[in-house]
């Protein structure tokens with residue numbers, strides 16, 4: 001006696017065909033278009049080479065802010081931030097006046113693809129590099145029984161059956177626990193993905209890396225090519241196990257420094273607004289800020305500002321005049337253009353041009369960890385991301401592809417053999 005396999009499952013008003021082969025969605029953190037192509041040109045990536053020639057070689061738009069958490073949550077829920085609620089790493093709680101970190105699952109208000117799939121009887125495995133994402137990605141999964149695995153390489157050494165659905169991960173993978181600021185943190189994700197695919201053959205797998213390499217090295221740099229060659233090797237092995245693989249990114253990555261002095265091009269918004277409007281007239285929140293800021297100094301191309309309704313227009317006009325500013329949007333405009341949840345952004349949303357980043361007060365940014373000229377993300381200049389599948393796809397003509405269509409493409413649009 002066994003329960004029949006469902007034909008499909010529906011999450012957040014999108015219906016997905018039940019997979020016949022394992023589906024692996026890979027979010028390559030910070031994979032600006034150009035990295036994969038440069039590695040292919042260097043001749044180090046046979047898998048990517050084959051995907052570009054024989055699979056689907058597409059590009060997609062990520063969600064703005066082009067930051068890690070909003071985009072990872074969009075990819076795994078199949079919908080934009082106004083549906084899932086995660087609009088950045090921080091928002092300002094208007095009642096307490098405190099900056100609240102949004103990495104607690106209580107802020108997530110849509111089920112993930114994994115949660116619904118497991119509830120329908122499917123087996124899932126979710127592996128992320130940094131632990132900050134793990135609880136959000138694994139929200140609603142039932143551990144301690146067959147069917148779900150979710151852990152981070154950062155905390156792989158302490159994974160338990162009760163919390164992660166897996167234990168003894170280091171023994172399984174055959175690697176030591178990697179340092180949080182390293183390429184090995186991402187390699188561990190792939191190495192674990194291959195081992196778990198061999199052992200458990202989950203029907204849905206999600207692998208999410210860190211952008212440690214992309215923050216430091218431009219496309220085509222030897223270190224970047226090596227990183228993509230590393231991924232290529234593991235993806236070859238997943239491909240050999242007949243997995244349907246979709247590769248996308250949470251956001252792109254661009255140089256944000258002066259090309260002669262190599263100093264970051266920072267617009268310290270809080271300093272500028274304090275000078276123009278007085279010290280407490282507004283509050284600049286940088287939603288890139290998180291516990292791991294060493295590699296970007298908490299500097300990205302997106303900020304949201306809380307202020308008083310009586311001066312909001314004046315402040316918007318002032319910001320609009322600043323060199324390096326791309327857009328200043330009202331709350332409603334930001335919701336409309338960027339599909340953001342209005343109650344989790346400020347009265348104004350500011351996006352800088354490609355070469356610039358936004359800061360709060362100069363004294364509040366510790367740039368001592370920036371060992372190389374700043375590369376970062378957050379704006380519309382980092383919105384284009386790759387979308388590659390190891391099989392041809394059909395039925396997507398004339399559609400604006402988003403990175404959060406990855407599961408849809410892999411489950412609904414891959415050509416039958």
Ligand SMILES: [Zn+2]
Pocket residue numbers: 029030067068069211250251
């Ligand atoms: Zn990222």
